[in-house]
Each structure stands twice: as C-alpha cells, then as structure tokens.
Amino acid sequence: MKWLKILEDYQFYLKIEKGLAQNSIDSYSNDVKKLLSYLEEHEIVTTPLSISHDDIQQFIYTVAKNLNARSQARLISGLRNFFEYLIFEDYRKDNPTDLIETPKIGRKLPDTLSIEEIDTLIQSIDLSLPQGERNRTILETLYSCGLRVSELINLQVSDLFFEEGFIRVIGKGNKQRFVPINKHTQKYIQFYIKDIRSHIPVQKGFEDTVFLNRRGKKLSRVMIFTIIKNLTTKAGIEKKISPHTFRHSFATHLLERGADLRAIQQMLGHESITTTEIYMHVDKSFLKEVVATFHPRNKNK
Incomplete structure (x- = not known):
C-alpha cells in the first residue's frame, strides 16, 4: 500500500x-508527510505496513535536532495516531512508535493579560478607521466569550441570540455550544454590524459571516494574529500575546472571581475538566483566599 493513498484514507x-x-487534520497529515519526506530524502524504501521501529526512531533522532521537546512530543503523538489508525483498519498488527520515548514537557501556560492591559490594548485602536471599530469588537468578543480564533472568524450573524443573551459557537469537531455574551459586547457587535459592516460589499458565500475584511470576505487566522501583534507593539506591552491569550485571560479572570470550574469548562468547550485546569494560572494568594473563605475550619469566618 502506497503512502499517499493511505494518507488520503487517513484524512x-x-x-x-x-x-x-x-486545521487538526492538516496537522496530523503534516506529521506523516514529514516522515515521508525523510524516507525519500534518505532513499529508504518501505511502506506504511512494513516500516519498522528502527526507521521511525532514526527519523525522530534526525529531526529532533531542529525541534524543541514540545514539538518532538507533538510529532511522535501524530505518528502514533497514524499507526493506530492502521491497526484499527487491520492493516498492521503493531505500532512501530510504541517503544519510542516521548520527551517530558511541563505544562506551558500562555501569558495572562490583566484587565488594565486589555483596556490598554483596546484603547490603542484607532477608531477613526473603519477597521478600528471592527478590531475593537473582535477583541471585546474574544475576551468576553473566550473564543478560539477559528470560532471567532467563523462566527455567523445567525449565531447571535442577543435577546436570550447567548451566541452559538461551533467548536472543535463541529461541536456546538452556547456561550453567554454580556450587554457591553452585544452593543459593540450591533454597532459594527449596523454602522460598519453594512457599508462593506459582501462577497458571495460570506453574507452571514460577522467579521469581514475590506473585500467583504471572512478574516483569516493570520489576520487576527497580525491585528493583535500590531496593537501589542503600539500599546507597549512586552508579553507574548496571541488570540489565545484572551481566551486564557477570560477563563482565569472568571476563576479568580469565584466562577465554578465546571461552568468555565462548558463555556470553553472542553471535553475534559483536566484541559480546563491547564488554563487556570492562579496565583497562591487567590488559593489562600479560597481556603480562608470556604473551608469550614476557618475560625476567622
């Protein structure tokens, strides 16, 4: 069986x-393509069904020179999933990645923005430009709803249920959830749609997309990253900030103010509570306050 055919079936x-x-499919596919490129470059003739542990180990050893531990772990995980698929389809009896050791990595948390830093970023936006109003609305929506960047750019006008106080979000694996949206952010979205978006010549196929570029098409992920990067520089904030930073800040600020972790899990769209816990970069003073407030043995209550 040839690599490209099995890769197509895998996708x-x-x-x-x-x-x-x-995006996830592309990521998994790229892991296999890296292996295939290595085999071709080193003139190693093998198939997905016959490739050995030694071949995979040598590949990992070779590419590891240019990858950090986290990237190595991600690559090994991607290949392991690919060979698990071959086992699932009864193409193979074994997984050649089983004995390959994954680098140990710690939990990496993105920087969290303070409320003051978020205000500073938003205040740095030039509202005299049409895209200024759009960009302010984007940041407000990212922060107030804790959206992934892919969820933001795919948000539809028909997903806005402002009378009920919710927006519908299509998350990973096309799973649907409803996220509360406050009146403050609703106001910005309504103003953008009515006063800015209405003057953009919307291209066919994007009539229902909330956030548009000047050509009337959906914004790209790269564009959202660029907007935030430029604002970070303009605001003089030295932290490494991405769209995900607003999602992390959303969750952290809710937790610090006493929100239930399960509720945050539901709003973020996490299947596992463990994933939600990774976002919770909580300082020790907050934990101490929680115990002081809620523990039944606290004699100062």
Missing part, C-alpha cells in the same frame, strides 16, 4: 469518523 477517517476540524 477521510479523521474528518468523517473523528469529526476533526481541517
């Missing part, structure tokens, strides 16, 4: 059986 499996988003 179909990830989409249909696993329900993964295209």
